[in-house]
Amino acid sequence: MRAHRITFAALVVAAGLSLTACQNGDDGAAASDPSSGSSASAASSSGGGSGSGGSDQDGGKDSAGSGSDGKGTAAPADSDSGSGSGSGSGSGDNGSAPKCTTDGLEITAQDGFIDGDPDGSVVVALTNGSGADCVISGFAGVDLKTNAGDISATRKGEPGDPYILKNGKEIDFYVSYPLNESGGSGVRITGLVVTPPNETKSVTLDWPGQASLPVTDGSGSPVLVGPIGSAGQGG
Numbered sequence: 001m002r003a004h005r006i007t008f009a010a011l012v013v014a015a016g017l018s019l020t021a022c023q024n025g026d027d028g029a030a031a032s033d034p035s036s037g038s039s040a041s042a043a044s045s046s047g048g049g050s051g052s053g054g055s056d057q058d059g060g061k062d063s064a065g066s067g068s069d070g071k072g073t074a075a076p077a078d079s080d081s082g083s084g085s086g087s088g089s090g091s092g093d094n095g096s097a098p099k100c101t102t103d104g105l106e107i108t109a110q111d112g113f114i115d116g117d118p119d120g121s122v123v124v125a126l127t128n129g130s131g132a133d134c135v136i137s138g139f140a141g142v143d144l145k146t147n148a149g150d151i152s153a154t155r156k157g158e159p160g161d162p163y164i165l166k167n168g169k170e171i172d173f174y175v176s177y178p179l180n181e182s183g184g185s186g187v188r189i190t191g192l193v194v195t196p197p198n199e200t201k202s203v204t205l206d207w208p209g210q211a212s213l214p215v216t217d218g219s220g221s222p223v224l225v226g227p228i229g230s231a232g233q234g235g
Contacts, residue, residue, distance in 0.1 A: 097133045097164055102201040104130030107194050111208045112174060112231070119176045119221055122209045123231045124194055127170040137162040141195035141202070142175055142225040146213065147188045153225035160229050172231035178214055178221035186212035197228060 106129045112121040124142075128134055137160065142153035153175060165171055180186035189212060195202040214220060 096162075097135050099198055100126070100128060100134035100136040100165055100196060101130070102196050102199045102203065104128065104134060105196055107196070107203050107205065109175075109192055109194075109205045109208050113209065118179075120179050120210045121177075122175045122192070122207075123172050124175060124192075125170045125172045126165070126196065126228070128165045128167050131167055133164050133166050135162045136165050136171060136197060136228055138197040139225060139227050140173060140197055141193075142223075143193040144177070144189055144207070144213075144223055145191035145193060145204070147190060150193070151213075151223055153223045155227075156224040157227050157230055159227040163229060171229055173228050174226045174231040176221075176224045176226075177209065178216070178223075179210060180212045180214040182214050184215065186214050188212050 106127040107124065108127070109122050109124045112123040114121075124140065126136065126140075139155050139159060144151045144153070156176075163171060175192070189207045189209070192205045192207050193202050194205065213223075
């Protein structure tokens with residue numbers, strides 16, 4: 001009986017020791033393998049970052065990825081915006097000034113004849129009174145009104161480059177004509193008609209030069225007009 005009790009007690013002690021060893025083994029395994037818990041935690045954290053931006057660090061990575069795409073999309077928009085602005089800006093500031101018009105010019109004429117010159121001359125001044133700078137170049141249309149009908153001036157010389165005529169400034173051109181030295185009454189000049197370059201509206205001025213042209217058979221000097229700027233310019 002005593003032997004059985006000792007044996008039973010030994011079995012109980014052995015079972016207890018075995019159970020304790022198993023528990024310690026499980027705890028040791030768990031302690032020695034921390035990756036299982038951290039992996040789950042990292043997976044959970046990673047899943048949250050990709051869905052909603054997560055922490056600042058994950059959000060920064062997502063922002064960099066989407067920001068790269070965002071910049072790719074935004075850059076053309078900025079470029080288009082700049083281009084539009086440049087275009088608008090190019091259309092308002094750096095484009096050329098508008099052409100000078102008849103309504104924006106004050107047109108006057110004065111005698112330019114100097115004793116000893118073989119021909120008579122008149123200087124026509126175009127003063128910009130439009131309130132803004134304008135561009136002018138080429139030839140003005142010139143007609144002399146006479147008692148025998150209108151005489152159109154013939155162009156002489158080469159036109160210069162387009163000229164920006166500042167507001168309030170003037171630019172001139174000349175009109176030359178043959179002098180009447182016949183002693184007769186000749187062809188009486190009654191007026192000067194001027195049409196600015198690239199315009200159809202004309203102005204009629206009093207004729208400031210000699211009173212008449214010689215009567216010719218067409219072999220004499222014609223009435224000539226020089227290009228804009230040919231008689232000097234005042235700015």
